Amino acid sequence: MTTEAASTSIPQQSRRGEVPEAAVRLGLYRTMVLSRTYEEAILREYHADKGPGFDIGKGLVPGEMHLSAGQEPVAAGVCAHLTTDDAVTATHRPHHLAVAHGVDLRKMTAEIFGRETGLGRGRGGHMHLFDPATHFSCSGIIAEGYPPALGQAFAFQRRGTDRIAVAVTGEGAANQGAFHESLNLAARWSLPVVFVVEDNDWGISVPRDAATAIGSNADRAAAYGIPGERVENDVEAVYDAARRAVARARAGDGPSLIEVHTLRMWGHFEGDAQGYRTDLADVAERDPIPRYEEVLRKAGVLDDEKVAQAKADASRRVEDAVEFARSSAIPDPADATAYVFTEGALR
C-alpha cells in the first residue's frame, strides 16, 4: 500500500491468523473507506447527466461503468502488502484496486472523465487505466489481464528483484482459457505472481454455480501445484492470506492463488436493473465496511472521531480528484489519431 492510498504506512507483520497491529487495521479501514467514497462519487457523476431517461453515451462520464462497492476487502487486504514497485493488473472493475494500490486519484479520475490530463489522455477510459508510476494496468477482456502480469513478474524475476505482480479477475473469469494457461506457466516458471479471484457470486447475470461444478476456485491451485486458499469477504482474512502469498512470491517460491468470496453490492454495471438477482435482501447487512468498522470500534482501534476523519479525508481527496477531472481539458478531436504508434526506437 502506498502513501497515496492511505496516509499511514503499514508495517509488514503478523503471523497466520494473528490480528494485525492497530496501525495496519486502521490503514485497511481507511483504504476501504477511500475506495467506497470514490465509487460513490463516480456513481453520482456517472448518473448526473444521463437523462432524460438513461443514455449510456451521455454525460461527464459516458460508457459502461462497473463499480466495486462491496469488494473493498480484496483491494485493501492485498495491496497492503505491496509497494508501487509491484505490479497490479485489474479487470473491467478496477477502481478499488487502483485506489488501494495508490494510483494517482486525479489522473485516474480525469481518465474516467475522458480528459487530456488522464492516465491515458482520455484514450483509455474506465476499463483501461494504465499507470506506469505504480505498474497498474487493466483489461476489459475477461481473464486476459492475467497473461501480461506474468511478463511483469518475469521482468522482475530476471532483474533479480523481489518485486511481484498481482493479477486479479472475477470468478467468472476462472472458467476462461487464459486463467488456466497463466497459472500453469507461472507455476512452472516459479514466477512471482499472486493470482486473486474475486468471487462475487455473479458473472453479470450468471450465478457462479451455473458456470462451474466446483465450489471453490482455490481448489484449482492443485491443478498447477501451487497453494490455493479461499477466504470470506473480511479484510483481515484477505490480508492474512495475501501476506503468505506475497511472501512466497517475493522469496522466489512462485505463484499462489487466493479466492475471496466477496460481494457485488450494486449492479454489474450502472443501468443493470438486477432483475435476475436472488441475493439482494441482505446486501446492506453484508456490507464489509460497517462490519469492519464495528470490529475496530470494539477493538478500540476506531472511535467516532477517527471514523469521521477517515471519511472526511476520503471525501476531500475524492472531491479534489473529481474537481480536477471536471476542470481538465477535453482532448482535441484533431488529435484523435495520435498515439497509435510511438516515434521512438532503441538507438
Added chain:
Amino acid sequence: MTTEAASTSIPQQSRRGEVPEAAVRLGLYRTMVLSRTYEEAILREYHADKGPGFDIGKGLVPGEMHLSAGQEPVAAGVCAHLTTDDAVTATHRPHHLAVAHGVDLRKMTAEIFGRETGLGRGRGGHMHLFDPATHFSCSGIIAEGYPPALGQAFAFQRRGTDRIAVAVTGEGAANQGAFHESLNLAARWSLPVVFVVEDNDWGISVPRDAATAIGSNADRAAAYGIPGERVENDVEAVYDAARRAVARARAGDGPSLIEVHTLRMWGHFEGDAQGYRTDLADVAERDPIPRYEEVLRKAGVLDDEKVAQAKADASRRVEDAVEFARSSAIPDPADATAYVFTEGALR
C-alpha cells in the same frame, strides 16, 4: 470397437482390474496390430518418393505426417467400449484412433493420399479426417478438438440417447485454454464425454516436465469436480479405466478424464531427427505390442498361429486400403474452389 476395426466382436464386461475375457484380449491385440501395420505402411509410402534429399511437399503422401506408433494401447483400450454411433475426436496424430474406431480404411487412406475418393475428397488430409459414418473427426490445432466434442455430446444428450463423445489430446495440449474451458463446461452440464490425454512425454521437442509443474494431468480432474485417472501404456489398464469412464458418461453422470502415460516411438513428425530426445534407448523394449503379445501368449490367448493371422489380416486390409488410395483419382484442379459452401438450406 466396430467390426471394421477387428473381425471379432467384443463383449462389454469385466470389473475394475479384472482380466478381460479372452475374446476381448484378442480383440485388443488385433486392433493394436492393425494400427501399427497401418502406420508402418503410411511410413513406407510417405518416404517412398520424398527424395533426392527430403522434400516435405513431394511424393504420394505430402505434407506433415504425425504417426502414432507406440500409442496403440490408448486407441484400442478406449475404442473397445464404443460403437460407431459414438463420436471420437482426435488431434494431429489421429490414425490409431481412426483405425480403432472403425473409420473406413480405404477412404481414410485415400484422404491421406489426397484422392477424390478420400473422406474429404482430398481437401482435408491426414490432420483433417472427418467421417460422418463413425462420427470421427480431428483438428490440427492443439486442444481445439475438445470443444466440438462437447457439442456432439450435447446433441446426443438432448436426444435422450446413451451415445457419448470421446475427445483425445496430447499432454502438451493440457496446458491450452481450450482444455480447461471444455472440461469445466462438460462437467457443469454433465455432458457424456470421456476426455483422454495421451501423455507421450513430449510436445514436439519440449518434455512434459518443462511444460507443467504437476506430475499427472489426471490431477486436473479435481479442478472440475470429475473423476480423473492416470494409467500406464498397457492396453488392459486403458481398457479398464475407459470402461468406468464410458459407463459413467452413458449413465448420464457426466465426463471423466483419463491420462495414459504412453510412448511416442517415432519422431514428432516424419523428418524429425529427435536430437533433443533423451529417452530413446529403451524404446524398443517399451513397445507395447510385443509386451502385450507376451502376456497373451503366457495366458494362452495367443499362439504363433494367431499372431501370424492377426498380422496377415492386418497386412491384407492395410495393403488393400493403400492400393485403393494409390489407384484412386486425383482431384481435378478445376474443382479447387468447390465445397467452401453447401448449397443446401432447411426448407
Added chain:
Amino acid sequence: MTITEAPQATRRLTTSKAMVEAIAQEMERDPSVFYLGEDVGAYGGIFSSTTGLLERFGPQRIIDTPISETAFIGLGIGAAVEGMRPIVEVMFTDFMGVCLDQIYNHMAKIHFESGGNVKVPMVLTMAAGGGYSDGAQHSQCLWGTFAHLPGMKVVVPSTPADAKGLMTSAIRDDNPVVYIFHKGVMGLPWMVKNPRSIDEVPDGEHTVPIGEARVAREGSDVTVVTLSLSVHHALDVAESLAPQGIDVEVVDLRSLVPLDRDAIVASVAKTGRLVVVDEDYLSFGVSAEVVASVTDRDPTLLRVPPQRIAVPDVPIPYAHDLEHAVLPRHDRIERAVRTAMGR
C-alpha cells in the same frame, strides 16, 4: 405476380424485437434450434438479442453459458455437425480474439475439409460498434476480419425488417453464418437511436436472401455503399443534401459474404461517383474491397477518386469527442459526398 397476392401485414418494431421474433418463429418451427451464450437467459441479452425467449422456450433451449467462448462456440459446432441448428452469441465482436480459432479454423473449415460431407448449420451472433464511449475493447466492428476468412457467410443488417429476414435465412442456411448487429441499430431504450431503428416488419415468415444488397435510397449523382448503422447516417445525409440538388444513392450491403458486387457496380455505373462508409478500420477491410469490386470490372466507371470513410486505423478512443472524430458520422459522410461532387 397473381391477382390474389396480398401485401404482407406489418407492424413497427425495433430491430432487436424483429431479430428476436425471427428467432422465436424458427424455434417454434424447428425443435433443433437453440440459443446459447452469456447472459442470454434471464438477462435477455446485453443488447436485447434474446429478450423474452427464456420465458417462452425455457432453459433447455435458451442457455446461459460460463464465460468460455471457445468451449461454447465449439459446442455449437459439434451440435451442428450432429444436425442441430445452434445460434451462438458472442457478446461483443471485440471478444473474437479469445475464440477465433473455433470460428475460422473449425466452424468455417470443417465443411471444406470434409469435402462437403459434414455440414455446420449454425449462426454466430455478435454485437458490434461504438459511439457510446465503451473504449477500445468494446466498440469495434471487425466484420472485415470475419469476411476475410473463408467458409462463413457474414451478414450485417441495418433495418428491423432485414434483421428479421436475415436471421430467418441465417438459421435455415446449411452453412455457418456470422450475424453481426450494431448496437446502434437495435433501438435500445438506453442508447441514442436513429428513428430508423424502429420500422415496419412483416408478420409471419419473412426471409431475406443472403448475398443481396439493397438500394436503400435511389439517387443519380453519387453512390454511397455502406452497411449497418452507417446506412442510417448515410440516409440522413442523403435527405439533408437532396434539397441542395445532390441526389445520393445509398446501397446497403446487408451481406459481406457473399458480397453483392453486381449491385455495387450497377450503382457506380449509374452515378460514376463512389463513397464507401464503413465503421470498421480503414485499411485492409471492407472499404477497399468495395472499391476493388468496381475496379475489377472497370476502373473507368470511377469518374472521381472514390472516398473511403472509415475508422482511420486507430483503436477506438474512449473520450466522446475523440471517438466521434474517428467514427464515420454525418459530418464526415457529408464532406465525402461533397468532395466526390466537387461542391
Added chain:
Amino acid sequence: MTITEAPQATRRLTTSKAMVEAIAQEMERDPSVFYLGEDVGAYGGIFSSTTGLLERFGPQRIIDTPISETAFIGLGIGAAVEGMRPIVEVMFTDFMGVCLDQIYNHMAKIHFESGGNVKVPMVLTMAAGGGYSDGAQHSQCLWGTFAHLPGMKVVVPSTPADAKGLMTSAIRDDNPVVYIFHKGVMGLPWMVKNPRSIDEVPDGEHTVPIGEARVAREGSDVTVVTLSLSVHHALDVAESLAPQGIDVEVVDLRSLVPLDRDAIVASVAKTGRLVVVDEDYLSFGVSAEVVASVTDRDPTLLRVPPQRIAVPDVPIPYAHDLEHAVLPRHDRIERAVRTAMGR
C-alpha cells in the same frame, strides 16, 4: 555519399540464417532481448528461426514454452511493458485464433489506451504460407488480418537481406512489430526452394526501415505489387517474360503496416497497369488495399482493370494439385500480366 564510404561486406546466406543473425546480433547488443516460443530451444525453431541460438545464449534467453500461446504472448507483452525487448514466436500464423486477443486487444492497443505512456516494444514472429500440402490449418498467410487491426506494425520479408534488416529494425522499434516469414523463403533444406532464398546479406549491423517498399525489379510495362514468397515467383515470371518484350516492374511491399502507398502509386503512375499478387485470401485483404491505394489518389492511373491474384476465398486444400491451383503461382501470375498487357 563520401569518398571513403566502402561497400559493406556480404556473404550468401539463407533467409533463415540471416534472420537468426539479426537476432543474435541484437541479443549481443542488448541484454533485454530474449526469444520465447514453442520448440525454439533445442529444436531451433520448426522453421529454423532460432537455429543455434540456445547453444549461444542459453535457456535463460532462448526459452521453450508450454503450448499456451495466450499466456506466453501475454508474458511478452508484460515484459515489454517493463522495458524488456521480447521476441515471441507463434509457430504458424494459423494459430493466431487461440491467442489473437493478446495480440490485437493488448499488444496492439496498450500504447494507445495509455495515451502513449506505456510502450510495448516487442516482436511477434510467425511462419506463414503453404505449398507443401500442410492443409487448411497450417498453410495460411493471414497477414491481411494482422494488417487490418491497428496498433501493430506488420513486416513480411522476402529476401535474406531484408529478413536481417527488418528483424534488426523490428527489435529496435519501440512499437509492437509482427514479423511474418513465409516458410518458402527461409531456404529450408527440407522444402522446395527458390534460389532467391539464398542471397547476399550484409555483415554486421544492417537495418531496413519499416514502411518502405523495395523495387525488386524495375520495369516499364506493368507493375506487380507483391510480398513474401510471391516476390520470388513474380521475379521468375518477369525474367521469363522479358525476352518476349514484356517489361515487368516488381514492387516488394516488405511492410504492410505502415504501407508504402507512395511506392505503389509511383510505379503504377509509370506503368499504368497493376497486378497484385498475394498468398493471403482474396477478399477484404491486401490485394484490394493495394488497388485502393491507387484509386484513393487517382483512378485514372489504371489504364486497364487491375488484376488481383490471391487465394480465391477458399481454405487451403490438402491435395497437391488443388493447393497449387489456388495459390498465386507462376502460371496465374503470368496469365495476369498477359491479361493486363492484352497479350
